[in-house]
Amino acid sequence: MQGWPVARAGMVVGLLGGSFDPAHAGHVHITHEALKRFRLDRVWWLVSPGNPLKARTPAPLSVRLAEARRLMRHPRVAVTDLEARMGTRFTAETLTTLQARYPGVHFVWLMGADNLVQFHRWDRWRQIMASVAVGVLARPGAGLRGRTSPAARSYAKARLPAGAAAGLARAARPAWCFVNLPMVDLSSTAIRARGGWRPGDA
16 A cells, blocks of 8 residues: 655645546546646545445455556556545545645545535535535536536535636635536446456456
8 A cells, every 4th residue: 555645735636535446537537637727736536445425335445446546647646545544434524634634735625527416415515615625527417417506506606717727726715616628428337337347457
């Protein structure tokens, strides 16, 4: 396992959480776009031990980490098991712990528009909005539903235009920004539905 990633005060770090069961080209695509659109110094993938909103048990963490690291190769991206190391299960807990461990680092929570649709169901989701900027990246079929979701409506006044995405990390909280991307129509669920995956698959 790799150790704790390095970040200095003043840096902007995007956090992309999920089961990554399995990681795929869509995750890589939105990571590259997030680095550019939100002017991020780093992106950390937070490969979770398990998703509280999903009943299905994922593949072993070590397997998912190895596959994610094989796929995501970029000098400014770290694939981590930080939630397992910290013992956190919910995003709000993860953010609180990371902010205490990395004082002065500007974190941006990254999510696909499909996650924004259900964001209001997340544990302490309003606390998340109050503590970090949120960057939303369009995913196939979820753009309109994301922009009209309960969370989007609740925080309509906190939404930055896409043209201001580069300044999202340092905007006053709450702040979120929705950006449209060239689409890569992949999902971990669809990959598993086509017959599952094996470590080392493309």
